[in-house]
Amino acid sequence: MxxxxxxxxxxxxxxxxxxxxxxxxxxxxxxxxxxxxxxxxxxLSAEDSNTPASRVYFALQCAYIFPQNQDEYVESSKKLLTEYLGACPSAQPIVDEIFENISNEEIYKSLKSAQKLIVHEGEILSKLGAELDGVAVE
Structure with a gap:
């Protein structure tokens, strides 16, 4: 279709x-x-990939757009995902989903999952910001 x-x-x-x-x-x-x-x-432009999750998305985007260099970009995204997970274990289900999509050679689906990772990152940073604001008030 x-x-x-x-x-x-x-x-x-x-x-x-x-x-x-x-x-x-x-x-x-x-x-x-x-x-x-x-x-x-x-x-996502290279200039706008300025957070850990957005760098994952950018690497996967490059893997999708430039299939001649897909292996290189996929390896880069895997490394970035592993580092991200080390810093943010609550992202495990999303990271697992991305890894599964990569292993199934579904790079576009992994991009969609990486969008979830960016949202998750934003939520975590918002919570952290709120906690820091609460501490600063005290």
Missing amino acids: PLSIDFKSGDKIIINGAVIENLGANVRLSVHNQAAILRGKEV
């Missing part, structure tokens, strides 16, 4: 490593074969 993509004016999309920007009117695309596709909202 083809993948339908609404491609709005000004939006960017990556298809098999090529960045494509819609400079005209809104378009609806239909992709009929296997392709590595990331919509603009799913793309």
Whole structure:
């Protein structure tokens, strides 16, 4: 079944490593074969990968977009995941999910799981910030 993509004016999309920007009117695309596709909202720049979880996402994103270097990026993401888990054991279920997706060679699914890791990281940092605020008040 083809993948339908609404491609709005000004939006960017990556298809098999090529960045494509819609400079005209809104378009609806239909992709009929296997392709590595990331919509603009799913793309994380190197500059924006500035937290441990976002670095995991970025490495997996590169593994997905650049299959010729996939092994290198997957190994990097595994190392980052192991380090993350050492610092944040509560992320174990999400990390397990990412590792499972990687072992099943489902890199796009691992990206979706890495989004959960970013959310988890934000929640942990928010809790820590609230705790520190509570200590500072006392």
